[in-house]
Structures are given as structure tokens and as C-alpha cells.
Amino acid sequence: AQSVTQLDSHVSVSEGTPVLLRCNYSSSYSPSLFWYVQHPNKGLQLLLKYTSAATLVKGINGFEAEFKKSETSFHLTKPSAHMSDAAEYFCVVSDDPDKLIFGTGTRLQVFP
Amino acid sequence: EAGVVQSPRYKIIEKKQPVAFWCNPISGHNTLYWYLQNLGQGPELLIRYENEEAVDDSQLPKDRFSAERLKGVDSTLKIQPAELGDSAVYLCASSTRAGVSSYNEQFFGPGTRLTVL
Numbered sequence: 001a002q003s004v005t006q007l008d009s010h011v012s013v014s015e016g017t018p019v020l021l022r023c024n025y026s027s028s029y030s031p032s033l034f035w036y037v038q039h040p041n042k043g044l045q046l047l048l049k050y051t052s053a054a055t056l057v058k059g060i061n062g063f064e065a066e067f068k069k070s071e072t073s074f075h076l077t078k079p080s081a082h083m084s085d086a087a088e089y090f091c092v093v094s095d096d097p098d099k100l101i102f103g104t105g106t107r108l109q110v111f112p
Numbered sequence: 113e114a115g116v117v118q119s120p121r122y123k124i125i126e127k128k129q130p131v132a133f134w135c136n137p138i139s140g141h142n143t144l145y146w147y148l149q150n151l152g153q154g155p156e157l158l159i160r161y162e163n164e165e166a167v168d169d170s171q172l173p174k175d176r177f178s179a180e181r182l183k184g185v186d187s188t189l190k191i192q193p194a195e196l197g198d199s200a201v202y203l204c205a206s207s208t209r210a211g212v213s214s215y216n217e218q219f220f221g222p223g224t225r226l227t228v229l
Contacts, residue, residue, distance in 0.1 A: 009152075036220075043116060043220035044155070044203070090154050097216060098143070098168065102154025 002027045004093045006103035014111050019063075019078040021106045023091030026072065033074045034092040034100070035065055044090070050074065061085070086110045114138070116221035118204050124227045130192035133224045137185070137206030144181060145218060146172075146189050147203040155203050161187065162209065191226075199228045 007022040025031060035047040048059025055067040065076045074091060091103040117136040125131050137144050142163050147155035158177070160168040163184035172179065176195070181187040191198055201223040207216040 041121075041222060043222045044205075045220070046217050049217075092154075098145075098160055099157065100155075100218065102156070104153055 002031065002093050002095060002101045004091050004101055004103040006089075006091050006106050008106050009104070010107045010109065012109040012111065013081045015083055016080050019076070019081045019085065019108065021076040021089050021091075021108065023074045023076065023103060024072050025074060025091070025093045027093055027095055029095040032094045032097075033065075033067060034094070035059065035063070035074075035076050036090045036092060036102075038088040038090065038105075040087075047076070047089075081108075081110045083110050083112065116204055116206055116219055118202075118221040118224055120224055121222065122225050122227075124229065125194055126229050127196055128193040130190065131194050131226060132191075133189045133202050133204075133226075135187045135189070135204030135221060137187070137204070138219055141206035141208055141219070142184065143207045143209050143216070144187050145205040145207075146179060146187070147205065147220075149201040149203055149223065151200070158189070194226075194228045196228050199226055201225050 003026045005024045033050040036044045037047050038044045047063050048057045050057045050067045058064045063078045065074050067074055088105045088107050090105050092100045094100050119134050144161040146158040148158050149155040159172045159179050161181045164181050179189045203223045205218040205220045207218045
């Protein structure tokens with residue numbers, strides 16, 4: 001069975017400082033992994049995806065994530081936070097293109 | 113290009129009343145999904161359509177929930193009767209279907225926030 005654990009329910013950073021959102025996964029197969037972002041009153045938006053190509057994945061808005069099989073992790077990072085990054089972030093695992101298993105989310109707050 | 117459209121955006125009803133949610137997917141997307149998102153949780157799949165056929169409804173509580181996708185475009189999700197525990201956000205998503213084993217990005221609508229009193 002697949003599952004994903006987001007290690008922090010809330011993360012607070014100051015604008016201009018690095019962002020780290022942690023995600024660990026469990027899967028019997030070689031999974032696909034994703035990060036989605038959800039801004040208030042807006043639909044979930046795909047930030048980036050890992051589908052067994054390069055382990056360091058670059059996404060939109062300066063975000064990137066590194067797939068580490070030995071650690072079963074897929075942490076999301078950004079070198080410098082912007083106020084507009086404040087949102088809910090979901091780590092997602094899938095071994096079936098039509099079945100996404102979402103984590104419980106991490107709320108990112110960015111202070112000026 | 114317009115995204116996934118959902119209506120209403122908010123709905124407040126009393127328990128035991130019926131409620132319906134509507135979704136218009138992105139034009140040309142033949143796969144449509146309904147998700148349930150409880151407060152503080154990630155979305156969970158309720159049902160998936162390929163064109164007008166419900167190909168995965170294993171997580172849909174069929175005693176009170178029903179869905180349809182007439183003509184393989186718009187879809188409606190219904191709850192009858194609603195219970196207090198149904199208060200949540202109902203999300204619709206759509207994607208193309210390029211191949212069985214390839215990943216096709218799911219595009220999500222803004223959701224309908226249901227409150228059952």
C-alpha cells in the first residue's frame with residue numbers, strides 16, 4: 001500500500017529565506033511523486049513531478065525537489081521565499097496514473 | 113484556456129437535505145475525477161470517469177452519493193440525504209488520456225465548500 005507523510009503541518013519562514021517542506025513516502029513499486037500547491041479559493045496546481053527520470057526535479061516558481069530512494073524522501077525546497085508562496089502544499093505519491101495519494105498538507109506562512 | 117469550472121463555490125444546507133455539485137472540465141479532457149477534501153486533510157478520490165463511464169467508484173459511498181457524467185462532458189455529484197459529516201470541500205479535476213501507463217496531469221477546479229448544519 002502506498003502512503004505519504006508530510007512531516008510538518010505548518011512551516012513559517014521570513015521572506016527571502018530558504019523554504020524546506022519535508023515529505024516521506026511508502027510504496028511497493030517505483031512511484032511517481034508530485035508536489036501540488038493550493039492557494040486560498042483556488043484549485044490545486046501542480047508544482048513539479050518525478051517520474052523516474054532525473055532525481056532532482058525543477059518546478060514552477062523556483063521550487064525544486066530531490067527524490068532520494070534510500071531515504072524514501074521527496075522534500076520540496078526553494079532558495080528564497082516570496083510572500084506569494086504562502087499557501088498549502090501537498091506531497092503526492094502514485095504508482096497508478098489515475099490514483100493520486102495525497103499527504104495531509106503543509107501550510108507555509110511567509111513573514112515580511 | 114478556461115480551467116475546470118465548479119459551481120456553486122459555497123453551499124450551506126441543513127442535514128437530511130439533498131445537494132448537488134456541478135463540474136465542467138477543461139475542453140477535450142475525457143477523464144474526470146471527483147475528490148473529497150476534509151478539513152486539514154488531502155483530497156481523496158471519490159469517483160473517476162473515462163468519458164461517460166464510471167471506471168472507478170470504489171470509494172463512493174453509494175448509499176447516499178451518486179454521480180453522473182452525461183455525454184462525457186459535464187458532471188454532477190449528488191448527496192441525498194446530507195449528513196453533518198459530509199461538510200467538506202468537493203473538488204473536481206480533469207485530465208487527458210494519452211496512454212494507459214503515462215502520467216497525465218490532473219487539473220483541479222476551485223472546489224465547492226459544503227457546510228451541513
